[in-house]
């Protein structure tokens with residue numbers, strides 16, 4: 275037996291990917307090396323200590339009436355409902371500013387959140403889950419958010435996480451088509467995106483009586499979208515989901531985008547028109563037999579650059595053209 279163990283140890287040194295370590299993994303370090311090839315492991319965008327970047331609490335509060343607020347700061351926009359039934363929160367930004375956000379929300383709302391809904395799994399929207407859960411919040415999300423936070427589904431690309439989020443960060447109530455909350459005089463309707471969009475776990479959240487819609491990152495005001503293909507996102511999904519959102523909204527709806535300032539139905543319609551126009555423009559180049567390089571060089575999204583290609587976003591027209599091209603060529 276001793277000889278056999280030595281042989282295993284040498285094999286481990288020689289090839290990490292082929293080694294199934296005899297030691298069980300720690301809870302925060304699942305044995306991904308044994309389950310997945312090393313090429314899926316890099317890109318660690320996760321937790322920094324609270325003194326690191328993105329450690330500030332939200333800095334702006336937009337009062338939308340009926341006890342509802344939009345909270346703007348580092349990371350995705352938060353939605354907050356406060357009333358007799360308790361504190362309801364949409365998203366929680368980064369792990370690094372969760373403690374500061376929790377303290378500021380508690381001060382503002384005179385209580386800690388009881389209900390927390392993630393619009394999707396990204397670390398700038400759901401990164402604070404563990405902190406809020408430990409403070410007593412019950413986390414709700416689409417089923418795929420739990421699967422991605424737990425690494426049951428492995429994420430690739432720029433948002434790949436080398437290890438699962440802590441178990442306390444995983445949503446405890448999941449849904450696949452939607453769920454209604456009846457709180458604080460509102461019907462708060464979480465609606466799953468009709469198809470994978472920004473990710474494969476997006477939800478829209480609509481306050482029916484107050485006529486306020488939180489879109490998560492299926493909409494970022496006046497920016498080209500981030501189609502997170504490594505999380506199952508699709509460009510066609512942006513067209514489908516914004517079409518669905520516009521069935522919900524009316525001319526007076528206040529829209530909380532995933533990032534950016536408060537928006538209107540007209541803003542959302544402008545984004546849908548851009549997505550459709552961009553897809554048609556790139557499709558024309560695909561049908562002409564252009565290569566990806568030729569299609570990007572043709573600058574097909576030029577008509578929309580002034581509005582959607584500004585400095586607020588991190589996706590430029592070339593990047594969006596590339597995503598659309600690759601999707602159309604599949």
Ligand SMILES: [Zn+2]
Pocket residue numbers: 394396399472491
């Ligand atoms: Zn996102």
